[in-house]
Amino acid sequence: LTVLLIATSAMFIETMIRNLSNSTRVSSTMVLYQSTIGHSWCKINYFIRSLSSFQPQYNSGLSGKGKSSTKLRASSVPEVHGEVLFGHHPTILALKARKRKDFHCVYAEDKYKTRENRSSAVEHIFELASEQNIPVQSVTRNVLDHLSGNRPHQGVCMDVGKLQVPEWNNQLSLTRESSVPLWLLLHNVQDPMNFGAILRTAFYLGVDQVVLPSTDSCKLSPVVSKASAGALEMINLVKLSKSTTELEFCKWWQSQSGIVLGTGLEESDRSVLLERFTMTCPTVVILGNEGSGLGQELEAVCDQILTIPSHESTNLTDKVDSLNVSVAAGILLHWIKTSSMNRR
Known part of the structure; x- marks a missing residue:
């Protein structure tokens, strides 16, 4: 009732001042009052409408929101x-x-x-x-x-209910779902659309396991499930505990006679063009954030750094210096799986 009285009073005062402002004798102070009350009325109006509607809480904060909002009682x-x-x-x-x-x-x-x-x-x-x-x-x-x-x-x-993801245990030996296991570690990939697209590609190409860090990783939300065309519901996922770092996981992988592949643009003594790589042993590929990459510590533990060759035109590469992470994932995983099958 109080809110309605305030709203009614504000509307009355606003109308009165608007009428006065049409007069040639209106002062600059009166125009300022008109602007202030009009702004206040917008806030009050929004508040009143929010009281009479119901907003879902479980989907709040997720990216991918539609163009309009539906309000229901x-x-x-x-x-x-x-x-x-x-x-x-x-x-x-x-x-x-x-x-x-x-x-x-x-x-x-x-x-x-x-x-x-x-x-x-x-x-x-x-x-x-x-x-x-x-x-x-x-x-x-x-x-x-x-x-x-x-x-x-x-x-x-x-x-x-929430998707149940098992926790990785470093006391276990590497299980071999395929003759040459291929795992994927997603480092600091936080965009749900990219995350979902990567899972869709990984599932389609037969990646054995996707490893999720305990922090700085995308929430496994309904938006991710939709972006992955449902692959989130099917693919094998494992998460690292809060006490386990990605670096520790990579060292465990190497102790299981596997290699760790990073991805990047800058050339180094460990850089390998994708077209020259052949998978011959258990392999984990690390995909990093498009902006920050893998970071020095994680990059240092990699056995090799895969690079995707770009177009030879200097003008083009000056403008586009990297691929979207989900696009890069498709190129890398397809080549790696194909190289393994060709070897056999």
Whole structure:
């Protein structure tokens, strides 16, 4: 009530001053009052609107927000118990992989109540949910927009628990999922779109394991799952404990008769052009932040530094001196896997 009274008074005063400002006798002080009250009214108006709407908390702070925001009253929004995956691929692969502890509910656009309106992907989601006794609730598209934070949900969202990632143990020996294991260590890669794209590529090309640092790493969020086309739900992940550094992990890898490959642009006595490299033993590739790279300490432990040759035009390389980290990941991993297969 107090807020409404303040708002009404502000509107009345603002209107009065606006009318006065149209007069030829208005003073500069009065114009200043008009500007000040108009600005205050904007703040009050925003506050009032925020009281009558409900904003989701589980998706706050994540990049990748849509162009507009959907505001719904709290009574019309389903209660979320975990975090919300959105889109066909993340939902399907999460249901198939079952790496998450909890699957609370699938939310589908109300038009999918009729089977004829469902695409093959949506029908598959309904079947998987039914097989696993996961409830499916029909909601409006506005509710889905809200649950997904206005991101592209394709008519489906799912309330799930956090993804469970095992912790790396240096007491274990290197397991060999393939004849020549290939692991990927992501150093200080924090952008969720890049992170997701790297996971998608790594899963497609058959990387055995992706290692995540305990700090300065991207949060494994629904945005990452969507950016990875659901690969986050399927790929083998392992995280380092807070007491374990990336340097310690690399030294353990070398103790298992493996080599550590860094990536960079500057030439050194350990630099190797990608086209001249052949994988012959267990290999871990470190991908660093586009801006800061690997850092001196981590680069020093690398057995070799792979470089991707750029175009010969000086004018071009002066303008573009590096690749996007997810693009570089695709080039590096494809060549390394191909070199291993060609050797056999």
